[in-house]
Structures are given as C-alpha cells and as structure tokens.
Amino acid sequence: MATPIYLDYNATTPVDPQVLDAMLPFFGEHFGNASSEHAFGWAADEAVKQARERTARLIGATPRTMFFTSGATEAISLAIRGAGDVYGGxxxxxxxxxxxxxxxxxxxxxxxxxxxxxTYLPVDENGLVDLDDLEAALDDETFLVSVMWANNETGVIQPIPEIAERAHAAGAVMMSDATQAVGKVPISVNHDSVDLLSMSGHKLYGPKGVGALYVRQRGPRVKLRPQVTGGGQEGGLRGGTLNVPGIVGLGMAAHLARREREADAERLAALRDRFETAVCEAVPGTVVNAADAPRLPNTTSLRFEGARAAQLLPVMHGVAASNGSACHAHTDEPSHVLRAMGLTEAQARASVRFSLGRPTTEAEVDAAVERVAEAVHTVRRRAAA
Known part of the structure; x- marks a missing residue:
C-alpha cells in the first residue's frame, strides 16, 4: 500500500509539536480558570494574555482588539450578526x-x-472582484462589506486595501474572513484598513476548536453586540469559560507563523509551482483554475478535463486532496466558487484542490504527481470504455 501523502492543508493542519508542548501543561498542572482570583487562575490568565499578544502581533494588531472564539465560523457570525444588531437600525x-x-x-x-x-458581488474568470462593481453596489444603506482575504478553494487573494478604501468611503464597516490567509501572507489590519477579521487555529498548525476575531477599537471604533452572553468574558463580547489550552495553542501557532511565514511562503510557492508544472506536463488537458490571479503560495486548483473529481479522489493512491471546501464536502453540489468564476458544472466537478503545508517535501510532491497522473488516466480510460 502506498504511503499516504497529505495535500489538503487548507482543510486542516497538524498541530505543530511546539504548539502541543505549549498546550499540555494547561490540561494538567496549570488547569485553572482564567477568571478565578487565585494563583491557579492568575497563571491561566497570564497564559491567555501572552497568547492574545502573540495572536495580535501576527496581524499587526494590539492585544485589546483580539477576542477569542471557538473558531472562525463563530467569529464570522459574531462579526456579521453583531454589526447588524448595532448598525442595522x-x-x-x-x-x-x-x-x-x-x-x-x-x-x-x-x-x-x-x-x-x-448584495452578492460577481467575480471574473480568475475569481477577483471588480472594484467598479463594488462601488456600484455601495450606498448609504450599506453597513458592512465582507470579502474574504484569500479563497479556501482556489487560493485567490482579493485586493483588500482597495476594497476597504471604498467600503469606508461609503461609511461601511470592512470585514474580512482571513482564515486561509493568516500565517500565509502578510497582514496588517491598520495598513490594510480592515475593521473586523476572523481567523482559526487549526488552519495554521494550532488546535481545532479555537479562533479569534479582531475588532477595531479606534479610528473609528467598531461596535458589536454579543451573540453569546454569560459571565462577561472577552470584554463582555463573548461569554463562556475561556478554553485556555486552545488559546495557548493558538498563541504559539501565531508566534511560529510570524517567525516562519516568509520562509514557508517561498518554499511552498516553489513546491506548488513544481507540482502544477509537472502535473500539466504529465496529464494533457489539465487547467490551473485562476492561474492569472494572485494566489496563496500553497494552493492550486486543477481541472482535469474528462475526469470527475469524485471519481479521482478515491483512486489517487493515498494522495489526500479535495474537490472543494471541507465544510461543504458532504453535498453533491459542484463548487459554488468555481461556478461563480464561470466554469460549467462539468468543469467544476472536474476540479481538485491541492494545498501544501509546512511538512510537505519535494519527494512527496514528485510522488503525488505520478499518482495523480495515473489516477486521471485510469478514470479517463473507464469513462471511454
């Protein structure tokens, strides 16, 4: 049996050993509640403070603007619903x-x-928003503009500073789901003029079940109404006992990402390009979706004409990839992302996302090329039979 090759890092990442080491004491020796007023609680609270500082530094923010959640999905819901409750009047x-x-x-x-x-803005064939379309959609009824920093399926990076400039000119709050971008590309919430930003631990070699929401506190301050009420944790914005081990893990993952991002990006972009070039040479009829757009360094979406992804994935000899978002994998619908880019249903169903990660090696990439090529040829032969 072939050794498995994991190329689905946009779905989730393994916990970095240094992250796990940082978390373990808070399951045992330092088990205190961060809200408790005694030594056990103070130790936990100090760990949370350090994690908040580390997470903030990764995106150029200050600690008091960071609010911990159970993940990016909760952070997104808090941002959109919380803003709607405040500004919707x-x-x-x-x-x-x-x-x-x-x-x-x-x-x-x-x-x-x-x-x-x-208003749901269209995108062009490379998955990019047209800024003229954005301007035309903005009016004095708009309270929020929400545009993801980098797409989870294609890796396409949107022009966030330019979008934010137009949102603010219309008096709207600028939000970005940066779940896939954090730790992979440079982000500075002040330079890029973002007011709300969501992130998740398990996308950057941290644990599952923890995330964070950045909320601008000045210039101007953005207000949100809490969606989970309780004991007043997280400045009253998100109630509930803090997940100290998870928060510590997110903080360490952010610390490592800040240190390793540039080197990781350079190495992974080279490996991604090597993979794309080799697959396109080995498999005629392969198309790189969004090839002309700025993309995350680790992500490629490949379309194999005449071979459906659902048939390819089970026969790729241990290569783990996906035919879209992991959160949407249980449905039989073609990717809404690729369909919005103008691909036909058949083309969307023939597309596979490969996403590389920190542990990915050159040897794994080369082996994956051979296995993917064999799988495509196998599926095409069966379809022609």
Whole structure:
C-alpha cells in the first residue's frame, strides 16, 4: 500500500509539536480558570494574555482588539450578526461576494430572513472582484462589506486595501474572513484598513476548536453586540469559560507563523509551482483554475478535463486532496466558487484542490504527481470504455 501523502492543508493542519508542548501543561498542572482570583487562575490568565499578544502581533494588531472564539465560523457570525444588531437600525445592507465561504454566505442568508438585504458581488474568470462593481453596489444603506482575504478553494487573494478604501468611503464597516490567509501572507489590519477579521487555529498548525476575531477599537471604533452572553468574558463580547489550552495553542501557532511565514511562503510557492508544472506536463488537458490571479503560495486548483473529481479522489493512491471546501464536502453540489468564476458544472466537478503545508517535501510532491497522473488516466480510460 502506498504511503499516504497529505495535500489538503487548507482543510486542516497538524498541530505543530511546539504548539502541543505549549498546550499540555494547561490540561494538567496549570488547569485553572482564567477568571478565578487565585494563583491557579492568575497563571491561566497570564497564559491567555501572552497568547492574545502573540495572536495580535501576527496581524499587526494590539492585544485589546483580539477576542477569542471557538473558531472562525463563530467569529464570522459574531462579526456579521453583531454589526447588524448595532448598525442595522440605520443601515440594512451587506455587500459580500459570491465566492465567500459558506460561513459567511449562510450567515448573510440568515440575516436576510430577519429583514436585512445582501448584495452578492460577481467575480471574473480568475475569481477577483471588480472594484467598479463594488462601488456600484455601495450606498448609504450599506453597513458592512465582507470579502474574504484569500479563497479556501482556489487560493485567490482579493485586493483588500482597495476594497476597504471604498467600503469606508461609503461609511461601511470592512470585514474580512482571513482564515486561509493568516500565517500565509502578510497582514496588517491598520495598513490594510480592515475593521473586523476572523481567523482559526487549526488552519495554521494550532488546535481545532479555537479562533479569534479582531475588532477595531479606534479610528473609528467598531461596535458589536454579543451573540453569546454569560459571565462577561472577552470584554463582555463573548461569554463562556475561556478554553485556555486552545488559546495557548493558538498563541504559539501565531508566534511560529510570524517567525516562519516568509520562509514557508517561498518554499511552498516553489513546491506548488513544481507540482502544477509537472502535473500539466504529465496529464494533457489539465487547467490551473485562476492561474492569472494572485494566489496563496500553497494552493492550486486543477481541472482535469474528462475526469470527475469524485471519481479521482478515491483512486489517487493515498494522495489526500479535495474537490472543494471541507465544510461543504458532504453535498453533491459542484463548487459554488468555481461556478461563480464561470466554469460549467462539468468543469467544476472536474476540479481538485491541492494545498501544501509546512511538512510537505519535494519527494512527496514528485510522488503525488505520478499518482495523480495515473489516477486521471485510469478514470479517463473507464469513462471511454
């Protein structure tokens, strides 16, 4: 049996050993509640403070702007719903993009059922928003613009500073789901003019079940209404006992990402390009989706004409990849991201996402090329039989 090769790092990443080492004491020796007023609680609280500082530094923020959540999905819901509760009395429109993650789209759909309106911007063939379309959609009814920093399926990076500039000119709050971008590309919330930003631990070699939301506190301050009430934790924005081990893990993962990001990006971009070039040479009829757009250094979406992804994935001899978002894998629908980019249903169903990670080696990439090529040829032969 072939040795498994994991090329699905956009779905989740393994916990870095240094992250695990940092977390373990808080399951045992330092088990205190961070809200408790005694030595056990103080030790936990100090660990949370350090994690908040580390997480903030990764995106150029200050600690008091970071609020811990159970993951990016909760952070997104808190941002959109929380902003709607505060600003919805005067404005009632959200502007977002057709290619957003379901965590954003589903929240917007829920808000629509409560009386809000949503404008879903189209994208071009490379998955990019047209800034003229954005400007045309903005008006004095818009309270929020939500555009993901980098797409989870294609890796396409949107022009966030330019989008933020237009959002602010219309008096709207600028939000970005940066779950896939954090730790992979440089982010500075102040330089890039983002007001709300979501992130998740398990996308950057941290644990599952923890994430964070950045909320601008000045210039101007953004206000949100809490969606989970309780004991007043996280400055009253998110109630509930703090997940100290998870938060410590996120902080260490952010610390490592800040230190390793540039080297990781350079190495992974070279490996990604090597993989794309070799697959395209070995498999005629292969197309790189969004090839002309700026993309995450680790991500490629490949379209294999005449071979459906659902048939390819089980026969790729241990190569782990996906035919779209892991959060949408249980459905039989073609990728809404690729369909929005103009691909036909057949083309979308023939596309596979490969995402490399920190542990990926050159040998794994070369072996994956051979296995993917064999799988495509096998599926095509069966289809022609």
């Amino acid at each position: 005067r404005r009632h429109r959200i502007v977002t993009v057709q290619t957003e993650h379901r965590a954003v789209l589903a929240t917007c759909e829920a808000m629509e059922r409560e009386g809000f309106e949503t």
